[in-house]
Amino acid sequence: MADPVSVAAIAKASQAALADSGAEVEAFTSQITGAPRKELGAWFSDHIRLRRMRSQLKILKKAQEYAEEAGFEPGVVNMNLLVPLLEAGSLEEDEGMADRWAALLANAAGRDAGVYEVPPSFPDVLRQLSPKEAALLDAVYEAAIQHPPEEWSHRGALAAAAQQFVDMNDEEFAVGKQNLIRLGLCRDPANGFEFTDQDFKYQIVDSHLICLTRYGAAFVRACRTPSPNSS
Numbered sequence: 001m002a003d004p005v006s007v008a009a010i011a012k013a014s015q016a017a018l019a020d021s022g023a024e025v026e027a028f029t030s031q032i033t034g035a036p037r038k039e040l041g042a043w044f045s046d047h048i049r050l051r052r053m054r055s056q057l058k059i060l061k062k063a064q065e066y067a068e069e070a071g072f073e074p075g076v077v078n079m080n081l082l083v084p085l086l087e088a089g090s091l092e093e094d095e096g097m098a099d100r101w102a103a104l105l106a107n108a109a110g111r112d113a114g115v116y117e118v119p120p121s122f123p124d125v126l127r128q129l130s131p132k133e134a135a136l137l138d139a140v141y142e143a144a145i146q147h148p149p150e151e152w153s154h155r156g157a158l159a160a161a162a163q164q165f166v167d168m169n170d171e172e173f174a175v176g177k178q179n180l181i182r183l184g185l186c187r188d189p190a191n192g193f194e195f196t197d198q199d200f201k202y203q204i205v206d207s208h209l210i211c212l213t214r215y216g217a218a219f220v221r222a223c224r225t226p227s228p229n230s231s
Helices: 004-021 023-033 037-070 079-089 095-109 122-127 131-144 159-166 170-182 214-222
Strands: 190-195 201-205 209-212
Touching: 037 079, 037 095, 079 095, 079 122, 095 122, 095 131, 095 214, 122 214, 131 159, 131 170, 131 209, 131 214, 159 170, 159 209, 209 214
Parallel strands: none
Antiparallel strands: 190 201
16 A cells, blocks of 8 residues: 555645646546546545556456466566556556456466466557457457468458457447557458569458458467466
8 A cells, every 4th residue: 555645745746736737727637537626636646546556456466366277386577578567557447458467467477387478569569459459359369260370361350240249330440450450460361462574563452351460369369368288
């Protein structure tokens, strides 16, 4: 638990800073946080700082349970992975996404036990996914693993079926799909090549499919509860 004196000092300083920023800013802050104006200082010190700490402890507890269930002794997690993981994970409010953060930590702690490797880039990737985008990635993953990895570049999930499964509207789906591609988790499929001469070639793309990348597959596995038999 944080030092009560420090929390009180932060609350007082936050309230003073908000008052100095002007009534309009103070009112706007009250609206977006749902906290009364007179309690905004306490909101910043307690609701953010202590809530983040509670979220971190929740992730740690779940990760410990996942490691225990998988039957391995947790190892040391490198700081360049542990710190951003706990920092970003502490901001997560969705329960399903919080489970992914805990699984990511458990897998990172199980490196020496032979579970999935977790590179330092994964916390930043998870931080940039919405719950629906993560579910869309799961749908693409489940479709892809029905085939060998060398076929993933041209065999993927049907876009319409994945959209319906995740319950995204057209705008959400378009943005979500592009975000997965931007992060290197998915790609548009390459169905073949058309050669016009020796110097140029054109790639034929099927927009009705979403394909998984090997990076995306590794990411999905790292965000699922670990198993000592993972490979």
